[in-house]
Amino acid sequence: MTTHDAPTRFGFLDCNSPIAPWRLDRQVAESAAAEPRTIVDIGCGWGELLQRITERVPAARAHGIDSDLELLERGRAAARRRGIDDRLTFVEYQGESWTEPADLVICIGAAHVFGTGAEALRALHPLVNPGGRLLFGECFWQREPTEADLADMWPGTVADEWRLLPDLVDDAVRAGLRPLRVEAVEQHEWDDFESQFLADKEVWLQANPDHPEAQAVREQADAHRDWWLRGHRGLLGFAYLTLLRPVA
Numbered sequence: 001m002t003t004h005d006a007p008t009r010f011g012f013l014d015c016n017s018p019i020a021p022w023r024l025d026r027q028v029a030e031s032a033a034a035e036p037r038t039i040v041d042i043g044c045g046w047g048e049l050l051q052r053i054t055e056r057v058p059a060a061r062a063h064g065i066d067s068d069l070e071l072l073e074r075g076r077a078a079a080r081r082r083g084i085d086d087r088l089t090f091v092e093y094q095g096e097s098w099t100e101p102a103d104l105v106i107c108i109g110a111a112h113v114f115g116t117g118a119e120a121l122r123a124l125h126p127l128v129n130p131g132g133r134l135l136f137g138e139c140f141w142q143r144e145p146t147e148a149d150l151a152d153m154w155p156g157t158v159a160d161e162w163r164l165l166p167d168l169v170d171d172a173v174r175a176g177l178r179p180l181r182v183e184a185v186e187q188h189e190w191d192d193f194e195s196q197f198l199a200d201k202e203v204w205l206q207a208n209p210d211h212p213e214a215q216a217v218r219e220q221a222d223a224h225r226d227w228w229l230r231g232h233r234g235l236l237g238f239a240y241l242t243l244l245r246p247v248a
């Protein structure tokens with residue numbers, strides 16, 4: 001899983017958001033059980049969840065929307081392998097400009113495409129067909145961050161960037177959606193995610209210690225690990241909200 005030239009990108013992750021295999025399985029099962037005829041995933045990356053749901057609902061037609069062509073190509077190749085590429089299209093597009101509604105709308109770790117979480121929920125509401133659902137994944141503060149907490153986060157992180165979980169769910173309700181399931185990942189799901197995110201760099205460094213880029217890659221990995229272990233660990237949560245759009 002490594003080349004000489006550069007570390008792989010997300011080579012050790014199934015999804016580009018923190019999620020345990022059992023939780024992913026349950027989300028696939030619950031989303032598929034609603035039998036959506038149309039699905040759209042905004043900021044899908046390579047769309048692992050999207051692929052699995054589409055595979056489970058033979059009548060569904062799906063679009064994965066992302067601005068990163070390399071990730072879309074990974075999704076297209078996987079859809080071909082699964083034999084669902086006639087029903088699942090990966091589209092290079094700015095997610096905030098997508099206007100075609102669907103029975104199931106997915107937006108996980110990509111609220112920033114629209115602005116804040118509240119702005120994302122307001123923008124996504126009209127994309128959900130009445131009677132349909134939105135699967136929304138977003139960070140939240142486990143408690144109000146102090147100035148010292150914020151200083152250990154990425155430069156420029158402000159308290160307003162995320163909400164406490166009850167406030168995030170209130171934002172969804174205010175946007176006209178009703179919560180069917182509210183779930184938040186456990187710490188080990190975050191730790192697995194960050195470890196697997198960093199594994200691209202660590203495995204490459206192991207194989208290429210004298211590469212001219214090695215020092216820069218090592219510094220990037222160290223900075224990211226610091227942000228995780230000294231910054232967001234225990235402070236930032238990640239929630240999955242399964243939200244229903246009432247029929248009327």
Ligand SMILES: C[S@@+](CC[C@H](N)C(=O)[O-])C[C@H]1O[C@@H](n2cnc3c(N)ncnc32)[C@H](O)[C@@H]1O
Binds near residue numbers: 017044065068107109
């Ligand atoms: C944290 S990743 C989440 C990917 C995916 N939802 C998952 O959980 O595996 C955020 C994604 O949003 C995409 N993205 C960022 N800005 C975008 C935009 N304006 N339009 C569409 N996608 C965008 C990125 O390329 C990236 O794939």
